[in-house]
Every structure is written in C-alpha cells, then in structure tokens.
Amino acid sequence: GCLCVLTVSHGFNVGTSGAKIFSQLAAEQFGYSVQQFKNSQGKWLLVGSPWKGYPQNRKGEIYKCEINSPGSSCQSLNLQSNISNGNNINMSLGLTLTPTTKNDGFMTCGPLWAQLCGSLYFYPGVCAEVSPQFTLQSAFSPAVQTCGSLMDIAIVLDGSNSIYPWEPIVNFLKKMLENLDIGPQSTQVTVMQYAVDTSFEFKLNAYQTKESMINASSNIQQKQGLETNTFKAIDFARKNAFLASNGGRPGATKVMVVVTDGESHDANLRNTVIPACDSQNITRFGIAVLGYYIRNDIDTSKLIAEIKSIASKPTEKYFFNVSEEATLIEIVGTLGDRIFNIEGLTGDNFKMEMSQVGFSAHQTRNKDVILLGAAGAYNWIGTVVHQNAQKSDVLPKAAFEKVLDDRNHSSLLGYSVTSVSDGSSEFFVAGAPRAVHRGQVIVYSMNSQNQPVIIDSQRGDQIGSYFGSVLCPVDVNADGVTDLLLVGAPMYMSEEKSETGRVYLFTITKGILSNQGFLEGSQKNARFGTAITAVPDLNMDSFSDVVVGAPLEGNGHGAIYIYYGDKKTIRKQSSQVEPNFTESSTHIKYISKLGKDTDSDLGRTFF
Structure with a gap:
C-alpha cells in the first residue's frame, strides 16, 4: 500500500504533481487508517496497518511517517509487542486511529484482541493510548470479561484394574485442567479416584494456580482394585467434594465429571444416588471409556446405557464415549466448552464477550469522552462505550433495543461513531449498517443520570446498502455548529444492479435529522462513500469542503470526489474527481491507497 502527500501550490483544487509517497506491504493493509499528527519533533502522518504480520499473525501496527523529511x-511504533495481556494474535491493531486531547496524543484500537476463558476465546478488543512522543501510555479493554461465575468441579476417575494404560488418563486430566479457567475467583477443581472405595487426590482449595494443580495431577498413581463401585464414588463426591471444609464455595455452580471403563458393581444404588445429585443441583458429565470392552470383545451397550443414566439431561450434551483410553484427549476441547457453557454463554446470552470494542473510535468535543464502537456486543446487536479518564460506560442493550428493533441479532451498532453539536449541546451518533437489513443511524444524548436518551433515528432506503457504516459531521462555516451529517451507504445498488454507492446529507436541529438528498458516484461497483472526510477550505472561499472515497472505481484503481462547501451546506456536484486531478492545490492533502498500482483502492481511507 502507499500514501500520497500532496504538496502546496497555487490554484483552487488539489493535484498529484510532486506528491510524496509512503509505501509498505499492501497485504498488511497499510493505510487503512490515517491521521495527521504534530509534536515537538515535527509533522507526521500516522498510518494504521491492521494486518501487519499477515499471513502468520495479523497483530497490526501504527507507522509514523515524517512529512517534511527528504526521504519517504x-x-x-512497535506498539503491538507492548500489549501483552490477553492474546494479541490477529488483534488488528491500527484498524481505528483517533487523536486524543489527553496530553495531545492519540489512540488506536485492536478490536480482535482476544481473551481466553476456559477453552473459549472471547474478543472484547483492546485500545492503546499513545503519548505525543509515540510511547505506549496505557492499554485498556473496557469489555474484558470475568470468565464465568464461581464453579466447583469434582473429577471422579475410575482407577480399577481394567483401566490400561494409566498414562492417557493422567494426560486427559492435565489437558482438561489446561482448558479450565482455574483460580480462587473462578473455577476450582478436586480430583478423586475410585475402584472398591473412593479417596481424594486433592481437594478444591488445595491449589491456587493452574500450574500447581497440573503438576500435582502428573503424579497421580493408579489406585487399582477388582471392583468398580461407580455409584458409591458418585455418592462420596456428592457428600464430600463440595463441603466448605474441603474448599467448596457457597453459590458456586457444582459440576461432576465421571470417567469409567466398566459397568458398576453397585448399580442398585443408582436410583437413590442420581436423584440425590439432582436435588443438590450437581451437573454431571458421564464419560465411558470402551477400551477394555473392545479389547475383550464385550458388548458395550449396557455400559453406555449406565453412563448415560449418570449424565445430566439432555444426554447428548453431557455424555461422551471414547473407543480407548488414548482417545480421551480428543474430547477435552468439547468437554471444556460444555462445562464453560453451563453458565449459558451461548447464543442470545452473549453480552460483551464478542464485543470488539474499538471497531470505531471518535474523540468528542467534550474533551473527556471518547466514543468506542462495539459492533459485536449483545450477540452482534452492538453498542457504544463512553470512555473517559476515570471509567468506561458500556451502554446497555436496553438503551437501543426498541429503536433498533433487532430481531436478527445483526445490527452491528457501533460500526461507526461520531458526535454533532448545535453550539451549546453535543449529541452522539452511532451507525448500525445491518439494522433491519437496511442500515440505521441513531442520535442520542446522555441525561443527568448518565443514561442514554434516544433523540432521533434514520434508516436506509435499500436493503444491503450498509447505510450508516460511515459517518462524517461537517461544520461548513467553522462556527462551532455541525451543519451537515454525511452518512455513507457504500453498497447502495444502482438500477444497473451494481454497487455504485451513495452518501446521504442530513441537517441537524437539536439532534433531529432532516434528509437533504444525497451524493452519488458516476461509475459501476465503485462503492462510493466507503470513506468520507471534511477537509480545510480548498478553494479559498472560507468554507470547509468534503472528500468522498470510491475505492473500487475504475476496476479497483479507486477515486476520490471533492465537493465544495457552500454557506451551511455543500454543493451536490463534485468539483473534481481523482485520478483526473489538475496540477495545482492550496493545502496539504493526505490520500490513502491500498494494494498494487493496478488495484490501489484509492479512497478507501484518508485524512
């Protein structure tokens, strides 16, 4: 990818003559986000490259490019290596980039920063604050999760003579512990072994860390014995495993995992032991190891039926069988997921686990607040996080539930965020490009109780147009009042069934949006409106102007359209379309290009 810096000359438009070009690998999406930046060391172009490391690892990165230096x-900045907490693999740092008023620095986010909970990865996202001297000040994740509620797990292992070899049982146990979020405030584990009788290998409160518990498990020796008293073992665990004196915690979810390779010698106890477990709300996983039966050509149906009777309902969720001891290791991942999901973190119950905070970012006029889009929140309904120096306010699902009317869990609210002002009050704006398939823009304010209040909402007029994916406020006459809100719908289809793209114009009165028509590109499949920005006065008439990107115009070469400001609006006829620039300009202008020269995506993003 490359970035062009256009030089100053005389005239009324911008031109590419004498442009400075900064280049990095196109595959790393160099130029996806761009910001001008100034510090005591000079003037810079900050450039996001969110796929830096591709294809092995898309950690992402920010580059600093000095504008006034002789070279290009x-x-x-090597920020990604300093964000070590959690899992920064493929986090896409640099996807968003915004200046901040805090110490005149900037912020960048990696919305795919991951957190491992048990055997599941969540994607709460991470944002990094960077000083004017380009050093990482802090990294924070407003949506980082507590990995489930308290859970006490009793693992009951058959150690009778028929279990052979023993080593796979130990490997299974160690691997299972690796997949659990072990700690005093999350998951505790006790291990018991049985044959004729049952005994503790260690109790719930014996080890405080995962590492120490795994080390202890490595040393467990097979108990051995001629009988398999499975129901006595289950009853022993029911009565003893979860006692407070043995480390059990009030309110913790109780889970039992029973691993056995043979029919029990005490099946007559089944009808009293299992109901007793149910009465204590103990969730049970039954694992049948069929190796002994298969090796000795014994019918497995009775064993399977017995272990199914141990497992909680529905049986298909809580029962496993493996062909031999060595294949136990293969079910660890699925077992871990199902244990973790006892807490209900699936489907409609997802809150901020997949929120991808930082998918969009915007510094508000209220200098303390930064808006962070969380498009994956609440099962991809989405929301917005209000971040300031003291705390993060995650706006609740209920705040936007009614206005979105999202029955498909796909609105992606927070895909874009911005703010507008009437001179005295500031209103916040969030885009939801998949709301009711047509896209939606929501305007809201915060009341005295710091709760969001919906002011207005506008929906797109075409299914699949991605209306609201791009937001750009414009103060045309520089009086501190937002004159226009431009809303991109880059996948808007023309009558020829091509994604020409559109940009809608809205005026704002006390937060109420009024449609003033639209701008439209001239070529097929251009995706006009993928990027929109207000720029300083280009034609010296004292009004700010607007540039709109069409990254796929001209078979992927890309183009940008320039629109002049006019009093309190903008002219709907473009004054110029790149690549047909004139040879003059009045301001430094930064344009981002992605890809090779023959497929540059000019207009994908710019500042």
Whole structure:
C-alpha cells in the first residue's frame, strides 16, 4: 500500500504533481487508517496497518511517517509487542486511529484482541493510548470479561484394574485442567479416584494456580482394585467434594465429571444416588471409556446405557464415549466448552464477550469522552462505550433495543461513531449498517443520570446498502455548529444492479435529522462513500469542503470526489474527481491507497 502527500501550490483544487509517497506491504493493509499528527519533533502522518504480520499473525501496527523529511520512509511504533495481556494474535491493531486531547496524543484500537476463558476465546478488543512522543501510555479493554461465575468441579476417575494404560488418563486430566479457567475467583477443581472405595487426590482449595494443580495431577498413581463401585464414588463426591471444609464455595455452580471403563458393581444404588445429585443441583458429565470392552470383545451397550443414566439431561450434551483410553484427549476441547457453557454463554446470552470494542473510535468535543464502537456486543446487536479518564460506560442493550428493533441479532451498532453539536449541546451518533437489513443511524444524548436518551433515528432506503457504516459531521462555516451529517451507504445498488454507492446529507436541529438528498458516484461497483472526510477550505472561499472515497472505481484503481462547501451546506456536484486531478492545490492533502498500482483502492481511507 502507499500514501500520497500532496504538496502546496497555487490554484483552487488539489493535484498529484510532486506528491510524496509512503509505501509498505499492501497485504498488511497499510493505510487503512490515517491521521495527521504534530509534536515537538515535527509533522507526521500516522498510518494504521491492521494486518501487519499477515499471513502468520495479523497483530497490526501504527507507522509514523515524517512529512517534511527528504526521504519517504515510515517507522513502526512497535506498539503491538507492548500489549501483552490477553492474546494479541490477529488483534488488528491500527484498524481505528483517533487523536486524543489527553496530553495531545492519540489512540488506536485492536478490536480482535482476544481473551481466553476456559477453552473459549472471547474478543472484547483492546485500545492503546499513545503519548505525543509515540510511547505506549496505557492499554485498556473496557469489555474484558470475568470468565464465568464461581464453579466447583469434582473429577471422579475410575482407577480399577481394567483401566490400561494409566498414562492417557493422567494426560486427559492435565489437558482438561489446561482448558479450565482455574483460580480462587473462578473455577476450582478436586480430583478423586475410585475402584472398591473412593479417596481424594486433592481437594478444591488445595491449589491456587493452574500450574500447581497440573503438576500435582502428573503424579497421580493408579489406585487399582477388582471392583468398580461407580455409584458409591458418585455418592462420596456428592457428600464430600463440595463441603466448605474441603474448599467448596457457597453459590458456586457444582459440576461432576465421571470417567469409567466398566459397568458398576453397585448399580442398585443408582436410583437413590442420581436423584440425590439432582436435588443438590450437581451437573454431571458421564464419560465411558470402551477400551477394555473392545479389547475383550464385550458388548458395550449396557455400559453406555449406565453412563448415560449418570449424565445430566439432555444426554447428548453431557455424555461422551471414547473407543480407548488414548482417545480421551480428543474430547477435552468439547468437554471444556460444555462445562464453560453451563453458565449459558451461548447464543442470545452473549453480552460483551464478542464485543470488539474499538471497531470505531471518535474523540468528542467534550474533551473527556471518547466514543468506542462495539459492533459485536449483545450477540452482534452492538453498542457504544463512553470512555473517559476515570471509567468506561458500556451502554446497555436496553438503551437501543426498541429503536433498533433487532430481531436478527445483526445490527452491528457501533460500526461507526461520531458526535454533532448545535453550539451549546453535543449529541452522539452511532451507525448500525445491518439494522433491519437496511442500515440505521441513531442520535442520542446522555441525561443527568448518565443514561442514554434516544433523540432521533434514520434508516436506509435499500436493503444491503450498509447505510450508516460511515459517518462524517461537517461544520461548513467553522462556527462551532455541525451543519451537515454525511452518512455513507457504500453498497447502495444502482438500477444497473451494481454497487455504485451513495452518501446521504442530513441537517441537524437539536439532534433531529432532516434528509437533504444525497451524493452519488458516476461509475459501476465503485462503492462510493466507503470513506468520507471534511477537509480545510480548498478553494479559498472560507468554507470547509468534503472528500468522498470510491475505492473500487475504475476496476479497483479507486477515486476520490471533492465537493465544495457552500454557506451551511455543500454543493451536490463534485468539483473534481481523482485520478483526473489538475496540477495545482492550496493545502496539504493526505490520500490513502491500498494494494498494487493496478488495484490501489484509492479512497478507501484518508485524512
């Protein structure tokens, strides 16, 4: 990818003559986000490259490119290596980039930053605050999760003579512990072994860390014995495993995992032991190891039926069988997921686990607040996080539930965020490009109780147009009042069934939006409106102007359209379309291009 810096000359438009070009690998999406930046060291172009490391690892990065230097080189800030908490693999740092008023620095986010909970990965996202001297000040994740509620797990292992070899049982146990979120405030585990009788290998409160518990498990020796008293073992665990004196915690979810390779010698106890477990709300997983039966050509149906009777309902969720001891290891991942999902973190119950905070970012006029879009929140309904120096306010699902009317869990609210002002009050705006399939823009304010109040909402007029994916406020006459809100619908289809794209114009009165028509590109499949920005006065008439990107115009070469400001609006006829620039300009202008020269995506993003 490359970035062009256009030089100053005389005239009324912008031109590419004498442009400075900064280049990095196109595959790393160099130029996806761009910001001008100034510090004591000079003037810079900050460039996001969210797929840096591709294809092995898309950690992402920010580059600093010095504008006034003789050369055209960019230096990596190496921020990704300093964000170590959690899992920064493929986090896409640099997807968003915004200046901040805090110490005149900037912020960048990696919305795919991951958190491992048990055997599941969540994607709460991470944002990094960077000082004017390009050093990482802090990294924070407003949606980082507590990995489930308290859970006490009793693992009951058959150690009778028929279990052979023993080593796979130990490997299974160690691997299972690796997949659990073990700690005093999350999951505790006790291990018991039985044959004729049952005994503790260690109790719930014996080990405080995963590592120490795994080490202890490595040393467990097979108990051995001629009988398999499975129901006595289950009853022993029911009565003893979860006692407070043995580390059990009030209110913790109780789980039992029973691993056995043979029919019990005490099946007559089944009808009293299992109901007793149910009465204590103990969730049970039954695992049948069929190795002994298969090796000795014994019918497995009775064993399977017995272990199914141990497992909680529905049986298909809580029962497993494996062909031999060595294949126990293969079910660990699925077992871990199902244990974790006892807490209900699936489907409609997802809250901020997949929120991808930082998918969009915007510094508000209220200098303390940064808006962070969380498009994956609430099962991809989406929301917005209000971040300030003191705390993060995650706006609740209920705040937007009625206005979105999202029955398909796919609105992606927070895909874009911005704010508008009437001079005295500031209103917040969030885009939801998949709301009711047509896209939606929501305007809201915060009341005295710091709760969101919906002011207005506008929906797109075509299914699949991605209306609301791009938001751009414009103060045309620089009086502190937002004159227009431009809303991109880059996948808007023309009558020829091509994604020409559109940009809608809205005026704002006390937060109420009024449609003033639209701008439209001229070529098929251009995706006009993928990027929109207000720029300083280009034609010296004292009004701010607007640039709109059409990254797929001209078979992927890309183009940008320039629209002049006019009093309190903008002219709907473009004054110029790149690549047909004139040879003059009045301001420094930064344009981002992605890809090779023959497929540059000019207009994908710019500042």
